[in-house]
Amino acid sequence: MDDMIIKSVEDLDEDKVMKLATRALNSGMEPLVLLDLVKEGVKRVGILYENQKYFIADLIMAGIIFKEVLELEEVKQQFYCNSNKKMGKIIIGTVKGDLHDIGKDIFKGMMEANGFETIDLGVDVTKERFLKGAIEYKPDIVGLSGVLTSTIDSMKEIVDAFVDAGIRNRVKIILGGNYLTKESCDYIGADCFTNDASLGVKLCKEMLGKI
CATH class of the missing domain: 1.10.1240.10 (Methionine synthase domain)
Structure with a gap:
C-alpha cells in the first residue's frame, strides 16, 4: 500500500x-x-x-x-486545535524559484494548530516580498521553504536582504527543506532548519521560549 x-x-x-x-x-x-x-x-x-x-x-x-x-x-x-492561546506570529512562504507548497502547507496547519498566527505569502516569493511582509506584519519568526536544491541561494538572498535592511535581529528565521544541512543553514544565515513539520513547530516554540 x-x-x-x-x-x-x-x-x-x-x-x-x-x-x-x-x-x-x-x-x-x-x-x-x-x-x-x-x-x-x-x-x-x-x-x-x-x-x-x-x-x-x-x-x-x-x-x-x-x-x-x-x-x-x-x-x-x-x-484541528480548539486552543485560543496565542504562541506568536510567523510569516511563511516558498522562496523564489520554487512552486512547491506541500511541506509549507503541512507546517502552516501544524503551527496554527499550536496557537501560532500564520501568514502565508505563497510560492515563488521574492526577497522583496519577504522583506515587505516582515515590515508590515512584524512577525516573531520568518519561515523560508524550498524543495529544490537551487533555492539555497534564494534563501541566502532573503536573509542578506534582512541584514541590509537592518531588521535581521528583530526576527528568528527557520528554513524548511529535505536537502538542508547545518552547513547550508549556516551559509544562509538562518537560526535553524528542519525537514519535519512537527520538529519545526517545536523549534519555533523553543526560539520564542514557549517550551
Whole structure:
C-alpha cells in the first residue's frame, strides 16, 4: 500500500491517490504517515522536474493532489486545535524559484494548530516580498521553504536582504527543506532548519521560549 501511494503521486494519478488514501485511512493508517507517503511522491515529482522529465504543470498538479489529501476529514482533524492561546506570529512562504507548497502547507496547519498566527505569502516569493511582509506584519519568526536544491541561494538572498535592511535581529528565521544541512543553514544565515513539520513547530516554540 505504501509504495502504491507513493507511485500514484509520482505518476500524478489523482483518482488513484485519493482512492488509496481513503482506503489507507479507513484501514487505520495515521494521517501523518499518509502525508509522509504523499510527500515522498511529491519529492519524486520534484526530482523528475529538476531532471527536466516533468514540467511546471506537473509540479502544480502534484500540489493539487496533495491539497486534496489535506482536505480529507481524517487529515483535517489532525490539525484541528480548539486552543485560543496565542504562541506568536510567523510569516511563511516558498522562496523564489520554487512552486512547491506541500511541506509549507503541512507546517502552516501544524503551527496554527499550536496557537501560532500564520501568514502565508505563497510560492515563488521574492526577497522583496519577504522583506515587505516582515515590515508590515512584524512577525516573531520568518519561515523560508524550498524543495529544490537551487533555492539555497534564494534563501541566502532573503536573509542578506534582512541584514541590509537592518531588521535581521528583530526576527528568528527557520528554513524548511529535505536537502538542508547545518552547513547550508549556516551559509544562509538562518537560526535553524528542519525537514519535519512537527520538529519545526517545536523549534519555533523553543526560539520564542514557549517550551
